[in-house]
Amino acid sequence: MDRIEELAALRHPMPEPGTVIPEDCYVDACEQVAEQRKNDVLGLEAAGQELETDPLLLALDDLKAQKEAVDARIRQLLAWGREFHGNRPYGLEELARRAGYSPSGVRTAYGETEIRQVATQIGREPNRPRRDTARGSR
Structure with a gap:
């Protein structure tokens, strides 16, 4: 996992087993998080290159x-x-x-x-x- 993928993983944590209700939606929830992570990686990479800013700083600005x-x-x-x-x-x-x-x-x-x-x-x-x-x- 590279740095931006790690940031995306921290910003979009996978649900813990037993936390998704109904339970049979757990796989779908994990797939949604994986898609969010993928989109976040693309967004952070693009914004980081365009703005010439560190992705961590962009992620912190976004959360703020x-x-x-x-x-x-x-x-x-x-x-x-x-x-x-x-x-x-x-x-x-x-x-x-x-x-x-x-x-x-x-x-x-x-x-x-x-x-x-x-x-x-x-x-x-x-x-x-x-x-x-x-x-x-x-």
């Missing part, structure tokens, strides 16, 4: 971008749960536990930017007026 995108989606979900969900928002403690935040962290995790994004995506305004307008443009 994915992490930032997931963090943004978590903030939007927290905003939805607190500002848009029915007459009674989700509790800070439960959201904190599920999102990996402290209760005070949930309160400050999102701001007007995320609230506007959620409103635009779901096509309606928040259920209650926002009291904390000091956070402004997170």
Whole structure:
């Protein structure tokens, strides 16, 4: 296995036996991962040559971008749960536990930017007026 294939193997690990449900889909899951690895190798090789950048650094940049995108989606979900969900928002403690935040962290995790994004995506305004307008443009 060369360096780029090793990176692809780390980015797309094979499922462990017994982790695929239903079990008779295990072979299919392994084939899908093998295809993902193959495509990843081709992409890393092409990008590395075009950008003249080390494939490891490209892989790290890619994962960082994915992490930032997931963090943004978590903030939007927290905003939805607190500002848009029915007459009674989700509790800070439960959201904190599920999102990996402290209760005070949930309160400050999102701001007007995320609230506007959620409103635009779901096509309606928040259920209650926002009291904390000091956070402004997170």
